[in-house]
Amino acid sequence: MTSAPTWTIAQVAEEFDVTHRTVRHYEDLGLITPERRGTQRVYHRRDRTRLGLILRGKRLGFPLEEIRTIIDLFDAPRGRRTQLEYVLAQIDERRADLDQRLRDVQDAIAELGEFERRCREDLDKLA
Amino acid sequence: MTSAPTWTIAQVAEEFDVTHRTVRHYEDLGLITPERRGTQRVYHRRDRTRLGLILRGKRLGFPLEEIRTIIDLFDAPRGRRTQLEYVLAQIDERRADLDQRLRDVQDAIAELGEFERRCREDLDKLA
DNA sequence: ATAGTGCTTTACGTTTACGTCAACGTCAAG
């Protein structure tokens, strides 16, 4: 039988191209909660998944505190109807935010394309 | 004849929902350069356009210094061939960055949708 | 004349997101 794979802090830091300090900082803020084997941290698949979500959230410009509420949402208890409805409401809020980001990116890409077109026109005129 | 419209710092701050301090901070960093009429700042359409670009860049998580290089690109001299080719190269770099952001947002939205589907399933089972 | 409104600069304070030592524990290899 193959037991669940684990990683050291050096390995996850290497894999996600961040420093040990960064990984521990995320733990301080409660974004990841690695197992402890004695004094050492042991990272599981779940921690790596979360790290991926954290870094993507960062690329999208979300503050770490907000990222925490978002990824905690995925692990939130959903047993009772009220809990599920709360989670669904949160999802709607998040989606509104992401939709705005999507429009922003698309607009920026479109403007960049338009700008490139004008530059190429100028370049052609110089030919 | 209608002369070009101008705005005070209070008006642009109000319009873009930021503080005076923020607007002046962007000026300190060289992101906008309003006219001076005596000691007072006078904002033109160009300044408002740039403010819009700045805030969108911020929503996308770009640091202000990087935003400056981006919007300066739009006003960069493009007379000589070498200049145009430099600008076009910069555009490609920016686009690569934005494409990454686009993928990030799309992935995040997709995951959120999938998560919502599972929540609704759970909700149905409770019915 | 003075009070009020709006703008100005100067300058120190704050929050976020880590960087950077310092000092110490632990375990396998020589």
Added chain:
DNA sequence: CTTGACGTTGACGTAAACGTAAAGCACTAT
């Protein structure tokens, strides 16, 4: 058994992006 290699916890430092007084100018309204 001591020397690395790797890990740990503080604790202070720093850069970015403003917040927040403090103090003063300019014009208008009473």
